[in-house]
Amino acid sequence: MVPFGYRAAIAAGAMAAALLIGVPGEALAAPATYTVTIRNMRFGAVPANLRVGDRIIWVNRDIFRHTATARNRSFNIDLPPSASATMVVRQSGTIAFYCTYHPGMTGQLVVAR
Amino acid sequence: MLRKFTLAGAAAFFALSGAALSHDGPHPSDAQIAHIAYTAGQIDVAAGRQALAKSRNPAVRGFAEQMVRDHSAVNQQAVALVTRLGVTPEANPTSATLTAQADRQMRRLGALRRAAFDRAYIANEIAYHRTVNGALSGTLIPNAHNPELKSLLETGLTLFREHQAHAERIARRIR
Numbered sequence: 001m002v003p004f005g006y007r008a009a010i011a012a013g014a015m016a017a018a019l020l021i022g023v024p025g026e027a028l029a030a031p032a033t034y035t036v037t038i039r040n041m042r043f044g045a046v047p048a049n050l051r052v053g054d055r056i057i058w059v060n061r062d063i064f065r066h067t068a069t070a071r072n073r074s075f076n077i078d079l080p081p082s083a084s085a086t087m088v089v090r091q092s093g094t095i096a097f098y099c100t101y102h103p104g105m106t107g108q109l110v111v112a113r
Numbered sequence: 114m115l116r117k118f119t120l121a122g123a124a125a126f127f128a129l130s131g132a133a134l135s136h137d138g139p140h141p142s143d144a145q146i147a148h149i150a151y152t153a154g155q156i157d158v159a160a161g162r163q164a165l166a167k168s169r170n171p172a173v174r175g176f177a178e179q180m181v182r183d184h185s186a187v188n189q190q191a192v193a194l195v196t197r198l199g200v201t202p203e204a205n206p207t208s209a210t211l212t213a214q215a216d217r218q219m220r221r222l223g224a225l226r227r228a229a230f231d232r233a234y235i236a237n238e239i240a241y242h243r244t245v246n247g248a249l250s251g252t253l254i255p256n257a258h259n260p261e262l263k264s265l266l267e268t269g270l271t272l273f274r275e276h277q278a279h280a281e282r283i284a285r286r287i288r
Contacts (some may be wrong), residue, residue: 022265026171042271062268063186063190064183065182065183081186100178101275102272102275103275103279104271104274105275
């Protein structure tokens with residue numbers, strides 16, 4: 001049998017260790033999933049507060065084939081009519097994107113680490 | 114019905130006169146507007162198919178594929194809309210002029226080969242989209258009464274402006 005005092009010391013030690021190795025809550029948060037919808041030849045609002053590791057679901061509500069293509073080539077999502085596709089944000093920074101078929105359709109992601 | 118349209122031989126037309134789409138006289142009805150818009154779309158689908166049969170230039174072929182795809186999509190939507198609304202598209206002189214000009218243009222382009230065809234096709238697409246876009250913004254959209262028809266025409270205008278810009282970019286590369 002372990003004496004109570006000893007058990008208490010272990011518990012206290014564990015708590016202290018948890019605090020010491022703890023990292024800010026935000027970084028522990030699970031990756032978020034956002035949706036960007038294309039409608040009437042336009043990209044909808046892009047999420048604020050994007051972080052590397054988050055997911056974006058691109059949804060094409062148009063009757064036309066589109067793409068979501070990064071100007072820096074870090075992603076290139078093909079979006080047939082009424083299709084959707086999910087990608088994981090891999091790169092931080094400001095990433096401009098457009099539709100290769102309709103280059104007037106543009107937007108940009110701002111991604112934190 | 115639009116499904117029964119026969120635009121055999123319809124193709125793109127070069128330097129379509131503004132008069133062809135100016136629609137003199139009373140304002141066009143929704144039934145006439147639907148007919149004109151559909152006819153204009155079918156003409157560009159036919160032009161795209163002609164380009165796919167004749168051109169070997171990857172940029173030109175990519176553009177032509179997109180024209181067939183995008184204009185077919187708009188026209189499928191137009192057919193679905195008028196069917197749902199119970200509107201029977203009405204033939205009119207503007208549509209007839211478009212088709213006649215397209216026939217002439219298809220014959221003209223049909224006699225050209227390789228780079229000469231590519232240049233003429235792209236030049237025609239620029240002129241064609243410029244004219245159709247002018248008609249959409251100046252005549253067809255302002256006169257459309259049904260909100261859904263108006264919305265479809267507006268989406269079409271956004272799309273066709275993209276097509277015009279795309280054709281202009283290709284023209285600079287194949288000069």
